[in-house]
Amino acid sequence: MDEANPWKTNSSREIYSNPWIKVREDKVTTPANTDGIYSVVEFQNSAVGIVPLDSAGYTWLVGQWRYPLQEYSWEIIEGGCPINEEPLDCAIRELKEEAGLVAQNYQEILNMSLSNSSTDDRATVYLATDIEIGEAEPEETEDLKLIRLPLSEAIEYAMTGKIHDAISVAALLKLKILGY
Known part of the structure; x- marks a missing residue:
């Protein structure tokens, strides 16, 4: 299979930038050899997700208001990972910050x-096991609710739409497929 890039970027200019995103507009030649414009949102962080799983088969979900969607969302533990930081280091920090949990083992699942x-926008998700429970240390801008429930129930939330966050749904369904 030919996986070569059929697009040609003729020029690129930054339209907008802040600490979270950059927006750029590229003048391109399309695969059909026509002129076009392609706008791209570049994220300043990647996403990191963590599904903590204790020895009894329980996990934790975080609930919070998601401003862009203007709705409440139940999710696995997630955070933004600066581009220059290793995703695993970010996952360890986010697990402690949002849930007060420390895990001895991490396995990348997505x-x-x-x-x-x-x-x-990209995401890396880990399964965290051998859990120790401590105190959460959320950022001052976060108003988080934390629940502990059987992993099977969290998976059911993803199956029925109670969880609609893409990273959470993908991670929970992957764990179901893996037999957790």
Whole structure:
């Protein structure tokens, strides 16, 4: 299979930038050899998700208001990982910050593109096991609710739409397929 890039970037300019995203507009030659414009949102962080799993088969979900969607969302533990930081280091920090949990073992279960049509947003997700429970240390901008429930129930939340966050759904369904 030919996997060569059929697009040609003729020029690129930054339209907008802040600490979270950059927006650029590229003048391109399309695969059909026509002129076009392609706008891309570049994220300043990648996403990291963690599914903690204790020895009794329980996990933790975080609930919070998601401003862009204007709705409440139940999710696995997630955070933004600066581009220069290793995703595992970020996962260890986020697990402690959001849930007060420390895990002895981490296994990467997903590395995925989140919206490959107009963004470069990526996520890495870990299964965290051998859990020790401590105190959460959320960031001052976070108003988080934390629940502990059987992993099977969290998977059911993903199956029925109670969890609709893409990273969470993908991670929980992957664990179901893996037999957890």
